[in-house]
């Protein structure tokens with residue numbers, strides 16, 4: 001069942017009922033000011049940091065779900081309704097929500113009154129603009145009252161939901177222009193130099209700034225007293241919970257429309273210019289912001305600017321094929337989700353509260369693989385930021401805070417896959433841009449510039465960390481966990497509440513990871529290539545020798561007969577082996593070892609992927625392990641804490657499905673690679689939205705596995721490494737346009753019936769128009785012509801100065 005449809009020309013997903021299985025959200029904002037917004041107008045807004053600078057309050061974990069947002073109420077006689085249906089939930093005569101790239105719109109009607117709402121964050125201002133148009137489609141005049149409503153958060157979202165003894169006394173506001181502009185200035189009297197505003201470009205007939213006055217002490221936003229009475233109270237908040245609401249009485253003749261523009265903004269003042277009079281905030285910047293968006297023409301042009309920005313960005317990789325679902329994911333939604341992970345990392349979604357994790361070391365390095373072709377300059381800075389949280393021995397803080405860019409010592413280090421992801425991200429950046437100068441940047445360790453080394457020096461530390469932290473089988477030590485945060489082989493936690501990630505000895509001397517072995521082979525080789533490019537052939541040779549050792553260990557101690565072992569535990573027992581009672585086979589080493597090329601020549605790769613197909617595959621995707629753990633295993637940690645079928649315990653963890661698909665392309669299996677791609681691909685499962693539940697335009701972290709009661713149900717949408725890895729898979733491996741140090745390589749691996757396709761790819765300042773003739777083949781280029789000349793091999797040699805490459809590739 002569907003709850004909407006894709007409108008590819010408009011680059012939008014159109015939701016046709018407010019009653020989606022879960023809130024279906026969108027993200028507004030591209031730089032520093034962000035909003036989450038659901039199809040029923042729920043959500044919240046923050047500046048830079050979802051924890052520390054939260055403008056509006058949201059209630060996670062509440063009933064009903066999706067509680068609080070930026071609401072507009074329309075009172076029409078005795079009928080009160082919202083364009084987004086919530087919170088009043090009056091049945092609407094029509095409803096349509098469109099989520100576009102950085103904006104959302106609603107078009108709803110009740111009793112022949114139509115409301116249109118457009119909400120977006122302009123490119124260059126720290127505000128969210130909402131344009132609200134009311135139209136009277138009746139034969140008679142309509143007298144309506146329009147109310148706006150936002151509830152302020154007292155800035156620190158964590159403190160805001162805990163520290164009531166203080167917070168209920170600190171709230172302060174100011175109101176100007178008869179109520180048109182409401183200033184939220186809690187804590188501005190002391191250490192803050194910022195306040196928030198909510199203004200409308202029209203005279204108002206009333207306002208409210210106190211939640212209790214507006215709603216009534218016993219009501220929720222679903223039945224505000226002020227709206228029922230048709231009149232705000234004009235109360236100035238003092239403590240308790242400040243809000244902002246405008247009341248506008250609107251008379252409309254038959255056929256008439258009126259438009260109002262609301263601006264929700266963040267204003268920062270210089271320390272010495274905070275006040276215009278004692279106790280009165282300096283409003284100069286607020287006024288400038290409000291006047292910029294006080295007319296439709298400037299709002300419309302700001303929206304055009306936003307749309308142009310996205311069109312230009314997405315033109316970096318564009319496919320035209322006979323598979324409309326592939327085209328829409330590649331051209332629009334998958335790249336869009338990659339940009340959202342760039343902006344949010346794992347901080348703020350409907351499943352990440354914005355007050356928990358900051359930026360993940362491994363997460364951010366992997367996200368980069370999906371956006372480096374879109375925003376290479378910002379990717380460059382990101383790499384430097386991440387590397388600055390590395391330690392001198394090559395290990396790294398697992399997370400860092402976006403506002404301070406400092407490592408987070410609560411979680412600390414010891415996740416032994418982390419160091420290698422830095423090589424992955426840096427290599428991807430250099431292959432994309434050719435910018436070797438990044439390797440010469442001086443980068444601190446643990447933010448200490450006095451012990452800085454070049455970025456290349458950091459990569460060497462990463463490489464050496466793995467090379468020098470190996471266990472009894474010559475495989476890399478796992479530490480607290482590797483990619484699988486829940487495989488905690490050195491944890492042994494027996495009491496509830498202990499963190500599986502930080503409890504127990506950080507450095508197990510024995511437990512080993514075959515997954516990290518796969519990573520070391522892949523990214524060790526990429527490190528060696530960087531060494532060669534910088535003229536250090538000796539280091540490249542040393543790196544390859546180290547890689548060879550781990551390769552061999554993976555093929556021997558890491559091999560279980562039909563698939564790769566997952567790990568060795570702290571007692572040197574196998575994890576993910578036929579010898580185990582539960583958890584006999586895991587997906588991660590099958591995917592990563594094969595995509596790294598391990599066991600391809602030896603025939604192991606072929607076997608491993610066959611085993612995956614036989615033992616882990618389902619109609620909704622490939623599960624992370626089987627059989628699911630039915631009891632808690634002290635020696636394995638969090639992985640066995642989840643009920644069977646959920647999360648890392650036999651869920652379909654979407655992040656590693658593309659590893660299997662990529663691995664299949666390595667073996668030339670285009671049919672199977674694409675089959676795996678399709679199973680979790682949002683556009684392909686739109687039809688089962690009632691089962692999948694999460695948004696049909698983005699990936700979720702997890703889909704419940706076959707052992708779960710709700711098999712096929714998605715959870716934790718938006719902020720997942722799945723976005724980057726599926727984009728890498730489809731764009732670089734299946735469609736086969738892969739950036740190498742020498743230029744783009746063309747080596748598609750597609751299903752037999754895929755058909756011919758064309759790709760436009762912008763790369764290092766040039767445009768590549770690539771035509772692929774498939775001839776029914778899955779893989780293997782038989783002829784490659786570049787600007788009319790045939791070249792041998794797969795790589796289009798990059799030449800400085802050439803701006804356009806017309807490429808024809810034949811498969812056969």
Ligand code: GLC
Pocket residue numbers: 346360362363482483484485486648655701720721
């Ligand atoms: C989450 C984490 C990621 C981890 C994965 C598997 O997605 O953000 O870092 O690799 O879970 O545990």
Ligand code: GLC
Pocket residue numbers: 485486501638647648
């Ligand atoms: C990942 C896992 C989650 C785990 C968390 C711990 O996000 O998906 O299950 O609790 O890491 O950091």
